[in-house]
Every structure is written in C-alpha cells, then in structure tokens.
Amino acid sequence: xxxxxxxxxxxxxxxxxxxxxxxxxxxxxxxxxxxxxxxxxxxxxxxxxxxxxxxxxxxxxxxxxxxxxxxxxxxxxxxxxxxxxxxxxxxxxxxxxxxxxxxxxxxxxxxxxxxxxxxxxxxxxxxxxxxxxxxxxxxxxxxxxxxxxxxxxxxxxxxxxxxxxxxxxxxxxxxxxxxxxxxxxxxxxxxxxxxxxxxxxxxxxxxxxxxxxxxxxxxxxxxxxxxxxxxxxxxxxxxxxxxxxxxxxxxxxxxxxxxxxxxxxxxxxxxxxxxxxxxxxxxxxxxxxxxxxxxxxxxxxxxxxxxxxxxxxxxxxxxxxxxxxxxxxxxx
Numbered sequence: 134x135x136x137x138x139x140x141x142x143x144x145x146x147x148x149x150x151x152x153x154x155x156x157x158x159x160x161x162x163x164x165x166x167x168x169x170x171x172x173x174x175x176x177x178x179x180x181x182x183x184x185x186x187x188x189x190x191x192x193x194x195x196x197x198x199x200x201x202x203x204x205x206x207x208x209x210x211x212x213x214x215x216x217x218x219x220x221x222x223x224x225x226x227x228x229x230x231x232x233x234x235x236x237x238x239x240x241x242x243x244x245x246x247x248x249x250x251x252x253x254x255x256x257x258x259x260x261x262x263x264x265x266x267x268x269x270x271x272x273x274x275x276x277x278x279x280x281x282x283x284x285x286x287x288x289x290x291x292x293x294x295x296x297x298x299x300x301x302x303x304x305x306x307x308x309x310x311x312x313x314x315x316x317x318x319x320x321x322x323x324x325x326x327x328x329x330x331x332x333x334x335x336x337x338x339x340x341x342x343x344x345x346x347x348x349x350x351x352x353x354x355x356x357x358x359x360x361x362x363x364x365x366x367x368x369x370x371x372x373x374x375x376x377x378x379x380x381x382x383x384x385x386x387x388x389x390x391x392x393x394x395x396x397x398x399x400x401x402x403x404x405x406x407x408x409x410x411x412x413x414x415x416x417x418x419x420x421x422x423x424x425x426x427x428x429x430x431x432x433x434x435x436x437x438x439x440x441x442x443x444x445x446x447x448x449x450x451x452x453x454x455x456x457x458x459x460x461x462x463x464x465x
Contacts, residue, residue, distance in 0.1 A: 356408050358404045
C-alpha cells in the first residue's frame with residue numbers, strides 16, 4: 134500500500150491530510166501504518182499413524198485482517214472532533230451492513246500500489262481493493278497537548294487505529310475485466326481470459342435471454358470447470374446470472390430476481406470456474422440437449438431487484454452484445 138496515495142473506505146478519505154492554508158496547520162486524515170498481510174491458511178493435518186511425519190489434506194486461505202493506524206488533524210477543536218465522528222461512522226460495522234446488506238456489509242477499501250510492470254499503463258500503478266467490514270469501532274488516543282488544551286496553537290491531532298476483515302482474502306484490481314459475447318454468434322464462441330494478477334479469480338456471467346418457447350442449455354468450459362446453465366422458456370425475456378463469488382444463480386424476470394440454484398449444473402461437483410494467472414482458454418455452446426444429472430434445488434424467495442436490466446425481445450435466445458463474462462484480476 135502506497136501511503137503517499139489516496140485510500141478510501143465508504144466515502145471517507147483515510148489518507149488526504151495536507152495544509153489547507155499556506156503556513157497553517159495540517160487538516161484531514163493521514164495513514165501512518167498499515168498491516169494487511171494477516172491471512173491464515175486452513176487445512177487438515179494429523180499425525181501419521183505408525184510412522185514419522187504428518188498426513189495432510191487440501192489447504193485454503195481464510196479471511197484477511199487489515200490493521201490501520203493513523204492521525205486526524207483539524208484547524209479547530211470543532212473541526213477535529215467532527216472529523217473524528219466521520220471516521221467513526223465510516224468504520225462502523227452496523228452502518229456498513231445497513232449500506233450493503235446484499236454483501237453483509239463487506240465494502241471496498243481501495244488503495245494504490247506502485248509497480249515496475251508496464252502492462253498496468255501510464256504511471257505503472259495498480260489501483261486495488263479488498264472488500265472489508267470493520268471488526269470494531271476505531272480506537273482513539275486523546276492527548277491533552279494535542280487537542281488544543283490549554284492552547285489550540287499547540288496543534289490539533291488525534292491518533293487512531295482500527296481493524297477490518299475481508300472474508301475473501303484476495304486483493305482485486307480495479308476496474309474489473311469484461312468480456313462481451315460476439316455480436317455475430319448466439320450458439321457458440323471461444324476465446325481467452327487474461328489475469329494480470331498472481332492468484333486465481335472467480336468469474337461471473339450474465340446471459341441476457343430473448344423470447345423462446347423451449348428450454349435451452351448453455352454449456353461453458355473454462356477456469357478449470359465445466360458449467361451448464363439452464364435457460365427456461367420465457368415470453369418476455371429474462372436474465373440468468375451466475376455469480377462466481379457468491380456461487381449462486383439468479384433469474385431476473387418481470388422486475389423480480391429469483392434465487393434459482395436449480396438452473397446450475399457443475400460437472401465436477403463443487404468446482405467453480407477460477408481464472409488462473411496469465412492466459413487461459415474458454416468456450417461455450419448453446420443447445421437444446423439436457424445435461425446429465427442436472428442438479429435440482431428448491432428456489433429461494435422472490436426479491437425485488439434494485440436496478441433493472443435491459444431485456445430486449447428477439448429471435449435469438451442469447452441477446453448478443455449484452456451477455457458477458459466479468460471478473461476482477463486478483464492478487465494474493
């Protein structure tokens with residue numbers, strides 16, 4: 134994390150302290166220190182019977198915890214404590230959940246990192262983020278001589294620290310990558326993903342489906358997985374969306390979004406697509422042949438979707454130019 138660059142969380146500028154008036158005091162918030170590498174591995178280990186060593190199973194990363202240490206500066210005592218209150222509100226776990234209940238309050242903490250790699254463009258800098266939720270409210274060190282007592286001329290500052298957690302340990306590159314379907318095909322296509330990061334990234338797909346009277350099946354191979362999405366008949370058009378991060382499928386139709394896990398079939402049981410670092414191939418086909426052993430699960434409760442999606446009516450089951458893949462390149 135480059136502490137000479139901006140850092141933001143829920144609209145709060147965590148690293149923007151500067152001198153507002155020439156010769157005047159610092160104002161704003163400054164990050165002094167950050168620890169964001171606290172990620173534990175989780176895996177089965179057990180003492181091997183009748184032999185030296187250990188037996189081990191698969192290993193996965195747990196969540197990531199990030200500690201932030203900083204200082205608030207204000208030109209007046211009132212401005213300083215108003216800034217303190219803004220920081221408290223930004224890093225309040227209850228308010229974060231209320232703002233983003235669909236993601237359980239996990240929202241982007243974004244920052245910049247320098248790089249010597251030219252494939253990141255002008256300035257060679259990466260704009261990255263981690264979806265985090267505060268573990269607790271920020272803590273403050275209130276020191277008499279730093280908050281204007283007995284005289285404001287001595288300086289106005291509050292040191293603070295807090296901790297946030299990310300249930301997904303990946304650090305993602307912003308903006309995300311999008312791969313729109315070729316406008317010249319609605320029955321099959323192929324291509325390559327590219328992940329400039331060093332860690333596998335989950336992939337999502339949106340199928341904007343036109344009017345069709347029979348059941349269709351969309352088969353995808355890529356990211357180390359084989360995935361089939363069922364496209365149910367529709368008289369108005371609908372949107373089938375697979376979310377590779379949440380690992381769910383939803384159907385959007387008639388201004389409602391339904392949880393439809395019965396539309397998803399994974400050939401390798403729980404193996405969801407992950408875009409590997411570097412280049413990797415993908416392909417998809419659409420046909421009317423049912424996949425083997427289609428998984429069937431009860432649909433969830435209806436939920437009103439906050440934003441609508443364009444669903445034009447056409448003769449092709451997949452509307453070209455709107456259907457797409459997307460993913461965020463990931464770093465460990």
